[in-house]
Amino acid sequence: xxxxxxxxxxxxxxxxxxxxxxxxxxxxxxxxxLIVVVYSFLTPGAYGGVTWKFSWDSWVxxxxxxxxxxxxxxLATSNLTIFARSIWLxxxxxxxxxxxxFPTAYFIATRPRTxxxxxxxxxxxxxxxxxxxxxxxxxxxxxxxxxxxxxxIKLGMVSEPLQILYTDTAVLIGMVYVYLPLMVLPVYASxxxxxxxxxxxxxxxxxxxxxxxxxxxxxxxRSGLIAGSTLVFIPAISTYVTPIMLGGGKRLMMxxxxxxxxxxxxxWPYGSAVSIVLMTIVMAALLIYARAGGPKGGxxx
Amino acid sequence: xxxxxxxxxxxxxxxxxxxxSAEGKLSIYNWGNYTSPELITKFEKEYDVDVTITDFxxxxxxxxxxxxxxxxFDVVVPSQSFMPIYIGEGLIAETNPGQMENGKNIADDxxxxxxxxxxxxxxxxxxxxxxxxxxxxxxxxxxxxxxxVLDPPESLKGKINIVPEMNDIxxxxxxxxxxxxxxxxxALLKKVHTLLKDAxxxxxxxxxxxxxxxxxxxxxxxxxxxxxALKRRLGNPKIAFGFPKEGFTYGSDNIVVLKDAPNMxxxxxxQNFLMDPENAALNSAYTRYPAAIEGxxxxxxxxxxxxxxxxxxxxxxxxxxxxxxxxxxxxALYGRIWLDIQK
Numbered sequence: 219x220x221x222x223x224x225x226x227x228x229x230x231x232x233x234x235x236x237x238x239x240x241x242x243x244x245x246x247x248x249x250x251x252l253i254v255v256v257y258s259f260l261t262p263g264a265y266g267g268v269t270w271k272f273s274w275d276s277w278v279x280x281x282x283x284x285x286x287x288x289x290x291x292x293l294a295t296s297n298l299t300i301f302a303r304s305i306w307l308x309x310x311x312x313x314x315x316x317x318x319x320f321p322t323a324y325f326i327a328t329r330p331r332t333x334x335x336x337x338x339x340x341x342x343x344x345x346x347x348x349x350x351x352x353x354x355x356x357x358x359x360x361x362x363x364x365x366x367x368x369x370x371i372k373l374g375m376v377s378e379p380l381q382i383l384y385t386d387t388a389v390l391i392g393m394v395y396v397y398l399p400l401m402v403l404p405v406y407a408s409x410x411x412x413x414x415x416x417x418x419x420x421x422x423x424x425x426x427x428x429x430x431x432x433x434x435x436x437x438x439x440r441s442g443l444i445a446g447s448t449l450v451f452i453p454a455i456s457t458y459v460t461p462i463m464l465g466g467g468k469r470l471m472m473x474x475x476x477x478x479x480x481x482x483x484x485x486w487p488y489g490s491a492v493s494i495v496l497m498t499i500v501m502a503a504l505l506i507y508a509r510a511g512g513p514k515g516g517x518x519x
Numbered sequence: 520x521x522x523x524x525x526x527x528x529x530x531x532x533x534x535x536x537x538x539x540s541a542e543g544k545l546s547i548y549n550w551g552n553y554t555s556p557e558l559i560t561k562f563e564k565e566y567d568v569d570v571t572i573t574d575f576x577x578x579x580x581x582x583x584x585x586x587x588x589x590x591x592f593d594v595v596v597p598s599q600s601f602m603p604i605y606i607g608e609g610l611i612a613e614t615n616p617g618q619m620e621n622g623k624n625i626a627d628d629x630x631x632x633x634x635x636x637x638x639x640x641x642x643x644x645x646x647x648x649x650x651x652x653x654x655x656x657x658x659x660x661x662x663x664x665x666x667x668v669l670d671p672p673e674s675l676k677g678k679i680n681i682v683p684e685m686n687d688i689x690x691x692x693x694x695x696x697x698x699x700x701x702x703x704x705x706a707l708l709k710k711v712h713t714l715l716k717d718a719x720x721x722x723x724x725x726x727x728x729x730x731x732x733x734x735x736x737x738x739x740x741x742x743x744x745x746x747x748a749l750k751r752r753l754g755n756p757k758i759a760f761g762f763p764k765e766g767f768t769y770g771s772d773n774i775v776v777l778k779d780a781p782n783m784x785x786x787x788x789x790q791n792f793l794m795d796p797e798n799a800a801l802n803s804a805y806t807r808y809p810a811a812i813e814g815x816x817x818x819x820x821x822x823x824x825x826x827x828x829x830x831x832x833x834x835x836x837x838x839x840x841x842x843x844x845x846x847x848x849x850x851a852l853y854g855r856i857w858l859d860i861q862k
Contacts, residue, residue, distance in 0.1 A: 362736025467724055
């Protein structure tokens with residue numbers, strides 16, 4: 219490959235041509251990240267900020283916590299709980315959106331060509347409004363005197379209003395609602411390309427509907443499923459608004475924790491270190507994506 | 520050729536707009552939803568000044584931004600507990616509002632505060648008391664105690680909101696445990712830590728907007744401030760505000776002028792303007808918090824005159840103290856305790 223490129227022109231030229239883009243990427247993406255990395259090795263300043271004194275403390279604090287009163291070092295279980303909770307909620311969100319998004323996408327992809335656009339338009343409607351406003355709307359649905367509880371009581375299904383607001387269930391409802399379109403769209407894109415003659419052929423060869431689904435439809439929409447899962451998982455793990463507004467801010471996710479460390483915690487280096495941990499998790503997810511699905515990878519051929 | 524002339528025209532236009540808007544400006548950096556639009560319109564008309572307002576959501580955010588250097592803001596409204604940092608780090612200008620024309624109007628209680636003796640830098644924006652707001656439909660006992668949110672009665676359990684303000688919640692917990700503010704006594708803080716850890720299971724939320732839900736089925740009590748409590752009561756007469764007998768704080772937000780303010784003169788005019796009782800009352804009418812300006816009460820809307828939330832009853836005055844900032848080590852220690860509770 220490399221030799222082919224060399225044959226086409228001066229090797230320096232493509233560097234010159236890509237230089238503006240590379241500069242922007244370096245300055246706008248890598249630059250701030252570098253500051254975060256550097257800050258994570260500094261000492262917190264009085265009342266926020268940093269002092270330029272090298273220290274490993276923040277990284278030690280990611281894994282170990284000093285007892286508030288005896289100064290004893292123990293494994294930072296509370297940090298690990300927050301990390302685990304974020305990963306868990308993001309995973310469950312991904313799975314639910316997958317289960318709900320795939321049939322939705324399949325439904326749209328099997329509509330007559332002329333009507334698909336309308337269905338797609340409906341899917342994108344939530345994006346027309348700001349996330350905070352949509353979250354407020356969910357609050358109003360699930361609160362004790364909200365739509366849902368009023369309806370359930372009127373129907374005689376429950377006698378006391380259900381406490382949904384300010385629980386993990388509420389956070390999950392919010393996240394699934396917000397991220398569902400991100401799953402539907404890529405899955406739809408891959409299902410739309412599916413050749414319907416393949417399905418007919420499978421049926422002609424006596425495949426039952428279930429095995430058509432497992433052996434034909436799912437494998438060929440694999441890249442869409444993986445792209446959708448990545449698109450959902452990455453923003454879900456760093457969710458910030460939902461845990462506060464629907465979860466009540468009692469059970470933090472990583473995004474909230476980082477905000478807290480920079481704000482009231484007044485420990486910027488520690489906040490930077492936790493940010494890098496979050497980024498590492500996201501990178502790991504992306505790597506899995508690149509290995510498993512990618513646009514071209516995969517064992518199926 | 521054509522492109523050239525378009526570029527020239529754009530340049531000329533850009534130049535003309537900068538010139539046109541270069542004078543008569545004031546840029547305010549304040550808490551969200553905390554500036555009366557009528558007050559601003561009045562100031563704009565009176566002095567022919569164009570005012571822009573930018574919001575911040577916490578003292579920490581505001582401080583972090585201002586510490587970075589030139590922001591283009593002229594005035595900022597930090598809480599008094601942050602004033603020593605602003606003064607100590609030389610971020611604000613000594614405008615001597617105490618000596619200004621309206622300086623004499625500052626109420627006696629606020630004319631010579633610890634955080635700014637002689638009012639060399641700041642003008643009180645509004646003042647507040649921190650306490651507890653309760654829906655008396657859920658609980659009809661004594662409302663004057665932190666116990667409602669820290670060791671709640673059965674009927675309030677699971678319906679409590681705590682505002683994520685470290686100083687307020689730590690103050691409540693320390694006084695409820697019988698300690699003094701800014702104490703770093705390990706035994707006391709251990710007690711405070713346990714108290715908060717046990718209380719957390721009864722909290723529904725740790726969120727500013729939780730206050731607004733008081734009176735709905737989800738929230739029945741909250742750590743709160745006087746003006747906010749008044750707002751709640753005007754919406755629902757069953758809601759009451761308590762001045763905790765274990766000790767409560769009062770404090771103020773103060774308007775200061777940044778050292779590098781681009782419109783220094785207008786900023787000073789604004790400080791003076793705010794010390795006029797009628798103008799201060801406009802601000803109070805909007806935010807529902809009391810003004811620290813003598814005579815402003817006369818201009819309050821009727822539903823604010825004599826509101827029990829807004830003045831500390833003489834009998835419990837001794838239980839209140841001005842909220843002050845502890846030294847960095849103690850603040851950091853409190854911060855770690857509060858962080859640990861929130862995790």
